[in-house]
Amino acid sequence: xxIYLPIAExxxxxxxxxxxxxxxGILSGMFGVGGGFLMTPLLFFIGIPPAVAVATExxxxxxxxxxxxxxxxxxxxVDLRMGTVLxxxxxxxxxxxxxxxxxxxxxxxVDLLVKLCYVVFLGVVGGLMFFESLRAIxxxxxxxxxxxxxxxxxxxxxxxxxxxxxxxxxxxxxxxPLLVGLCVGILSAIMGVGGGFIMxxxxxxxxxxxxxxxxxxxxxQIIFVTGFTTMLHxxxxxxVDVVLAVLLLIGGVxxxxxxxxIGVKMKAENLRIxxxxxxxxVCGKLALDLLLTPTELYSLGEGGH
Amino acid sequence: MLRAFxxxxxxxxxxxxxxxxxxxxxxxxxLSHDEVAITATFDxxxxxxxxxxxxxxxxxDAAPLQVIITLAGPxxxxxxxxxxxxxxxxxxxxxVDVDAAPSFYAVATSAPLDEVLSATEDLRxxxxxxxxxxxxxxxxxxxxxxTFTEALIRIRAGSGLxxxxxxxxxxxxxxxFRGQITLPAALTEGEYAARIFLTRGGExxxxxxxxxxxxxxxxxxxxxxxSREQPFFYGLMSxxxxxxxxxxASAAFRVFQR
Numbered sequence: 001x002x003i004y005l006p007i008a009e010x011x012x013x014x015x016x017x018x019x020x021x022x023x024x025g026i027l028s029g030m031f032g033v034g035g036g037f038l039m040t041p042l043l044f045f046i047g048i049p050p051a052v053a054v055a056t057e058x059x060x061x062x063x064x065x066x067x068x069x070x071x072x073x074x075x076x077x078v079d080l081r082m083g084t085v086l087x088x089x090x091x092x093x094x095x096x097x098x099x100x101x102x103x104x105x106x107x108x109x110v111d112l113l114v115k116l117c118y119v120v121f122l123g124v125v126g127g128l129m130f131f132e133s134l135r136a137i138x139x140x141x142x143x144x145x146x147x148x149x150x151x152x153x154x155x156x157x158x159x160x161x162x163x164x165x166x167x168x169x170x171x172x173x174x175x176x177p178l179l180v181g182l183c184v185g186i187l188s189a190i191m192g193v194g195g196g197f198i199m200x201x202x203x204x205x206x207x208x209x210x211x212x213x214x215x216x217x218x219x220x221q222i223i224f225v226t227g228f229t230t231m232l233h234x235x236x237x238x239x240v241d242v243v244l245a246v247l248l249l250i251g252g253v254x255x256x257x258x259x260x261x262i263g264v265k266m267k268a269e270n271l272r273i274x275x276x277x278x279x280x281x282v283c284g285k286l287a288l289d290l291l292l293t294p295t296e297l298y299s300l301g302e303g304g305h
Numbered sequence: 306m307l308r309a310f311x312x313x314x315x316x317x318x319x320x321x322x323x324x325x326x327x328x329x330x331x332x333x334x335x336l337s338h339d340e341v342a343i344t345a346t347f348d349x350x351x352x353x354x355x356x357x358x359x360x361x362x363x364x365x366d367a368a369p370l371q372v373i374i375t376l377a378g379p380x381x382x383x384x385x386x387x388x389x390x391x392x393x394x395x396x397x398x399x400x401v402d403v404d405a406a407p408s409f410y411a412v413a414t415s416a417p418l419d420e421v422l423s424a425t426e427d428l429r430x431x432x433x434x435x436x437x438x439x440x441x442x443x444x445x446x447x448x449x450x451x452t453f454t455e456a457l458i459r460i461r462a463g464s465g466l467x468x469x470x471x472x473x474x475x476x477x478x479x480x481x482f483r484g485q486i487t488l489p490a491a492l493t494e495g496e497y498a499a500r501i502f503l504t505r506g507g508e509x510x511x512x513x514x515x516x517x518x519x520x521x522x523x524x525x526x527x528x529x530x531x532s533r534e535q536p537f538f539y540g541l542m543s544x545x546x547x548x549x550x551x552x553x554a555s556a557a558f559r560v561f562q563r
Contacts, residue, residue, distance in 0.1 A: 003346065004344070004345055004525060006526075009493070010490070063554075068551075108384065227544050231541075234532065234536050234540030238532050242528060245543060245546070253554040290394045291393065293395070294388060298385055298386065298388070298456030299388070299397065299460075
């Protein structure tokens with residue numbers, strides 16, 4: 001069944017969108033990621049204009065994160081104070097990101113920037129995760145002992161403006177969380193992702209937060225950052241397509257339930273290595289597009305820039 | 306599939322007055338449908354244009370009568386960009402602004418275009434696709450600016466937005482004609498100008514112009530208008546839908562797990 005998307009101004013198969021939402025939902029349920037980094041490139045592939053894909057995906061992430069954070073709030077695994085600090089950085093970053101996005105859109109470079117961001121971040125995150133999980137699998141095969149625990153005592157403890165984060169059990173400077181929030185905010189506006197796949201490693205390795213509060217806290221701040229991004233895109237670019245968002249949402253919500261059930265039956269290392277491979281595959285596809293000679297060298301944009 | 310027929314019915318009326326010497330053959334038009342509504346399930350549409358030639362004297366024995374039908378969507382400025390390899394990566398470099406290019410353009414003829422239309426008449430009436438695109442000139446530093454307009458035509462033709470339908474108009478007894486133009490699903494709103502030309506030996510002997518209104522309707526209309534006129538409300542509505550869906554999913558999840 002074809003559906004005409006009022007803002008994207010293209011006609012697409014509704015079942016294709018439901019299916020895409022479902023598949024990405026399954027993966028997001030399995031791996032505990034928002035799935036924006038997969039969905040946005042997939043939307044590019046099926047011919048949704050990049051500007052609409054990025055803005056609409058931000059709206060969809062609000063829904064999946066809100067659903068997730070409710071579960072975490074019940075388990076009390078959300079550090080609201082840390083979340084608020086990250087959020088201040090995040091909102092600033094999102095505003096900067098949308099300004100940057102609009103500037104580059106006028107220059108005709110937005111597609112390139114979005115794709116470069118994807119290649120770099122997916123490559124780095126996918127690569128790190130792949131090698132980390134390979135090591136974990138090898139370790140569990142040979143020794144079977146507990147992983148060596150490192151307590152980092154770096155920059156986060158030296159910088160000024162220290163603050164107590166009781167839920168995380170931390171007493172650190174607010175500058176690193178603000179910067180992490182800022183970077184993720186910019187990325188969220190440009191790439192149309194929640195930024196969980198960058199935020200989560202940064203919180204664990206840079207800020208030293210305990211893993212159990214990381215996902216809930218990340219989700220908490222993602223809701224507000226992507227919500228803010230949605231509003232900015234809706235009011236400045238008019239590129240949020242509600243019909244597209246709703247179709248993706250329905251599929252995503254159902255998929256996430258199935259995914260969570262598959263996820264609990266699999267081993268954590270195997271899950272991580274699968275996720276890493278998937279991330280690297282998307283990265284590879286996008287990198288090839290940038291490196292290989294395109295079949296059509298010309299592209300059309302709105303005139304009058 | 307939605308089929309909106311724009312029936313441009315032409316009537317062969319009996320002569321009432323003395324024949325004009327200059328114009329021996331002309332088109333008279335009656336319109337029964339002049340709208341295409343884009344609804345949620347819009348999947349392209351077909352426009353059927355048919356009619357007849359009104360004649361006050363027997364058909365001249367000169368070159369055979371031919372018919373050209375053009376349908377043009379609203380014109381907009383377009384920026385055409387070219388990719389070049391920059392440090393190993395393909396990036397947009399040169400750009401040419403085309404002042405006005407129709408968002409949709411179709412030419413249907415009753416015989417091959419070069420037989421139907423002379424170059425001067427094409428220039429005068431802007432009938433073929435390259436003539437329908439207006440570009441005042443590319444910036445001086447861009448070489449081969451012509452390749453940019455060619456690329457514009459190639460890309461739009463690839464997605465069915467620019468169509469050349471030679472021999473696609475049926476013409477019977479030099480009197481009755483009909484042509485069909487398919488509108489793709491990805492349409493821009495606006496007035497679509499339809500022109501019908503009668504030619505003999507490449508010279509245009511009569512023109513008829515009319516228009517078909519293409520507009521979003523129903524929910525599509527409302528969503529589009531709201532997103533443009535009340536973007537703040539539209540954004541809040543999108544967020545409200547997202548949050549409601551997220552809450553519902555979470556609630557359903559709990560019921561499901563019990």
